């Protein structure tokens with residue numbers, strides 16, 4: 650499988666008034682064309698920083714990112730992002746149709762733009778809502794509009810930052826299935842950040858488990874579940890349950906790895922002191938022998 654996205658030794662350190670803060674360090678992974686990869690990690694570990702660097706919104710302070718072979722230096726043309734907060738990402742004064750057309754305004758003529766938007770709204774089951782305004786729709790429907798807007802753009806890579814975290818559980822299941830359907834039908838490459846372990850197993854072809862900040866990859870797991878997933882039978886399967894437990898265990902490892910590292914540092918320090926003490930004792934003994 651050819652790599653759509655290559656992230657190599659990626660690091661980012663924010664410079665703030667109260668000092669420097671390294672959010673991610675040594676992140677290395679690839680995402681193949683047509684793959685759906687989920688990223689999970691402890692709160693505040695640097696997931697959004699990772700997405701911001703991939704989307705070209707911030708320049709990483711270390712490492713490289715390439716999208717189908719081209720180094721990411723600014724916001725790539727063929728990348729779309731869906732955020733958690735649909736209410737802030739849609740324009741309330743534009744109709745659903747106009748919201749979906751909006752990112753295409755510079756690249757396409759009017760009739761093509763209209764056709765693309767109508768098609769994308771059809772994909773997400775909102776063909777009848779074209780003339781409505783976002784505030785006339787439920788939260789789940791608004792997030793469908795945001796997904797349609799991203800898909801209408803036909804991105805090489807779709808980045809999603811906690812896309813279903815603001816909707817109720819039932820709508821979340823529907824949107825997860827919608828994402829699986831559209832990525833299969835349109836062969837879209839997707840990178841999804843989620844806090845939800847079950848969601849990462851349900852959606853992913855692979856799961857990247859990150860450590861605490863500065864985030865690095867603790868594990869890159871292949872999800873060996875049948876491609877056709879079902880909210881009830883898939884979640885009940887032994888494979889699903891085992892993988893969910895594995896991700897939870899690894900997240901715990903991710904949470905403690907830096908503590909373990911610092912405990913190791915403390916052990917190393919103690920060993921160095923003991924070694925110095927031994928050397929000093931031997932030197933004193935040798936001196937004593939020489940003078941007697």
Ligand SMILES: Nc1ncnc2c1ncn2[C@@H]1O[C@H](COP(=O)(O)OP(=O)(O)OP(=O)(O)O)[C@@H](O)[C@H]1O
Pocket residue numbers: 663664665670671672690691692693694695696697698699862
């Ligand atoms: N602009 C910034 N300046 C300084 N530090 C920042 C900035 N943005 C993020 N950070 C810090 O970098 C670390 C990672 O933040 P980031 O938002 O990437 O984590 P996250 O995993 O997405 O968080 P969450 O799980 O809460 O969504 C945090 O400690 C955060 O405080």
